[in-house]
Amino acid sequence: MAKAKTYKKCPECGKKEFYRDESRGELICKNCGLVLKEKLIDRGKEWRAFDAEQMKKRARTGPPLTYTRHDKGVSTKMGRGKGEVFKVPKRKRSQYFRMRKWDRQLKSKKRSLSFALSELKRAVSFLNLPRTVHESVARNFREALDEGFVRGRSIESILAGLLYAVAKKNKTPRTLNEISEAFALKKRKVGKAYRYICRKLGIRILPADPADYVPRLCSMLKLSEKVQMKALKILEKAKEKSVISGKGPIGVATASIYIAATIVGEEATQREIANTAGISEVTIRNIQNEIVEVVGTGKKSAS
C-alpha cells in the first residue's frame, strides 16, 4: 500500500524519497515527514482504485473477460543497457536493433491498448452501460488499433466515439453530453470521432430512437411503470404522425414523459425532468405543444 516514489526534491530537507499515504491521500517526505501534498486526486490513482474495485466485482460473477482484458503483468523487455549491445556479435548488430525496434513498437501498442481498456472500463461503469456494449467497444477498438485508425487521434476520443455508436446501436443510447463527461472530452471532439468512426467502419448513422431513452429517464426520475408505458404509447402516436422528425430524440422523450406523468397524475415538474435529462424546460414545452397538437389525445380519457 505505502509505496516509495521519487518525484522532485523535498523543499525541507532536500531528500528525494517520498511516501504516499493512500488512505489519507497525502504525499509525505520519507525523511523529515513533511506533507508535500494533500488531497491527492491525480487521474492515475483514481482509475487504479476504480480498477481494483471493478476487478473484484467482476471476479465474483460472469464469464471470464475476453476482449476486455489485456495480458497485464506478463511483460518482458529487450535489453537496452550499454553492455547489452556488445553481447551481440558485430555482424548481427543491425538485426538486433531492428528487433529491438519491433519490440518497442509492439509494447507501445499494447500499452495503448491496456490504457484504453481501463479507460473504457471506467467509462462503462460510470455510464452504467451493459456488458455487451463494453465487450463490443473493446473488440472494435482492437480492430481500430490494428487497422491504424487511431493514429494521430487520441485514444479517448476514439473510445468515446465508439462507445457512443455502440450504445446507440444497442438501444441503450447515451447523450453526447454524458459520453463527453465520462471521458473528460469536449462534446465536439466526441461527435467528430463518432462520425470518423462511422465512416471508417461503414456504419450507417441512424438517429437514436426517443423510446430508448424513456426507461432510463423514468427510473432516474423515479416514475412508475405506468408513466413509462404511457410515454411509450404517446411516442408511438407521435411517430405515426411524424411530428418528431428532425427533433432531438432526448427532447422528444422528455416531452412525452412529461405528458405521460401529468396524465397519470404523478409529480414531475418540468424543471426536474429537464435537469435530469440535461435539456431545458423550454424545449420540453415546445415539443410538448407540438405533440399535443397533433396527437390530441392528451386529455384525461385514457386508462
Place this chain on the structure above:
DNA sequence: AAGACGAAAGTGGTTGA
C-alpha cells in the same frame, strides 16, 4: 412562493457554396 408558459435574443453545430 412555486411552477407553467411563451417571447425574444443568444449559442453551437451542420450544411452548402
Place this chain on the structure above:
DNA sequence: TCAACAACTTTCGTCTT
C-alpha cells in the same frame, strides 16, 4: 472558409395555483 439555418438554451416577464 463563411454565411444561412434549425434546434436548443438562456433570460425574463406574466399568469395560475
